[in-house]
Amino acid sequence: MIVNHEEFHTYVVSRGAALLRVAHQLTGNACDAEDLLQAALAKTYLAWDRIQDRSSLDSYVRRAMVNINISWWRRRKLEEYPSDDIPEVPVQPDHRHGYDELEQALDRLPARQRTAIVLRYYEDMSESEIAKTLGISVGTVKSTVSRGMAKLRGDLVPAGREALN
Structure with a gap:
């Protein structure tokens, strides 16, 4: 496997922030988004020499993120349990836009x-x-x-x- 490391690095530097925003929208969590993007970029790196159309790299990475995220959904166990008691919600200042x-x-x-x-x-x-x-x-x-x-x-x-x- 011959990978042009510089070309891959340039791609990640130039598109990383936009791809991280997509990952965050998919996961709803900043930490999970970073993990998701990292996993997708690892898959992209391994397939780098097989991706002929460099203009479709974003599509490839987004597709990888969706597929990985779906796999993660399927593996996740129930993390929330129903309760009779509703927890108190902390009051937050209304400074959101x-x-x-x-x-x-x-x-x-x-x-x-x-x-x-x-x-x-x-x-x-x-x-x-x-x-x-x-x-x-x-x-x-x-x-x-x-x-x-x-x-x-x-x-x-x-x-x-x-x-x-």
């Missing part, structure tokens, strides 16, 4: 909904591309995105408008 609020709302979505929405609206993938990437039907993509967007809309209702709904 729209983007931070959207990030937090995305973080609260189930992983599949978050992934479908990120691929649809951040990566501008078609429903059929998302279906192929996630290994689900187009109908499932449509319903998943629709449910996720409904949750986001409910989560992002501006203050004072709750009474109208």
Whole structure:
């Protein structure tokens, strides 16, 4: 395996930040996003000499991130357990702006909904591309995105408008 280390390094330096943002949207967690991107870049490095079309490198890495993330979902055990008691929520100052609020709302979505929405609206993938990437039907993509967007809309209702709904 002959890998042009300098070419790979240049690619990672130039595209790393953008790819990390995608990874964060997929995982909803900064630490998991770094792990996900690292795993995807490792796979990309191993396949570097087989990737003929250098203009599709971002697509290759994003696809690797989605596949790895799906594998991680399948391996994860239940980490949250239902409880009769609702924990107290700490009061946070309301200094968040729209983007931070959207990030937090995305973080609260189930992983599949978050992934479908990120691929649809951040990566501008078609429903059929998302279906192929996630290994689900187009109908499932449509319903998943629709449910996720409904949750986001409910989560992002501006203050004072709750009474109208």
